[in-house]
Amino acid sequence: MAYPNLVTAKAVYDFAADGGAVGTITPASSEVIPANAIIVDAMTVCTTACTSGGSATCVFKAGGLTVITSQAFNHASLADEKVTVNAVADKTTANGAIQLVVGTAALTAGVIEIYITYYQSDISA
Numbered sequence: 030m031a032y033p034n035l036v037t038a039k040a041v042y043d044f045a046a047d048g049g050a051v052g053t054i055t056p057a058s059s060e061v062i063p064a065n066a067i068i069v070d071a072m073t074v075c076t077t078a079c080t081s082g083g084s085a086t087c088v089f090k091a092g093g094l095t096v097i098t099s100q101a102f103n104h105a106s107l108a109d110e111k112v113t114v115n116a117v118a119d120k121t122t123a124n125g126a127i128q129l130v131v132g133t134a135a136l137t138a139g140v141i142e143i144y145i146t147y148y149q150s151d152i153s154a
Contacts, residue, residue: 035069035146035148036066036146036147036148038062038091038127038145039058039059039127039143040060040126040127040128041056041141041142042139042141043057044139047129049085049131050131053130054129056126056127056128059126061125061126062126062127062145063149064092064121065120065149066120066121066149066150068091068118068120068121068146068147069117069147069148070114070115070146071089071096071115071117071146072112072113072143072146073089073111073113074111074141075109075110075111075139075142076140077109077138080102080139081102081103081135082134083134083135084101084133085131085134087099087101087102087131087132087141089143090128090129091121091125091127091128092123094119094121096145102139107139127143127145
């Protein structure tokens, strides 16, 4: 079955441009996902493996939602050239850029492309 109006938004987290401090990072290259978007999946493509001097964790968010839950920086999904698809079934509550939340310890390297696929709903969350 084909569904109309499927949209994919992209962000690229790049340690060299965005840093890796503990906290919420909005990548310099990040599209905005609109309010009332029904997110159906999120995919990461790690093009440079993530590293950390500690036990960093990564969470990906958009529009008030966690679209990819906490992953350790050295988890297979954040290894070099790894593609990971995550099923999501939720609706955004606000406009928002795709964000990376770094926890526990800072990242010291890494490049991750994040793709979020959604339908735009006319009905408020």
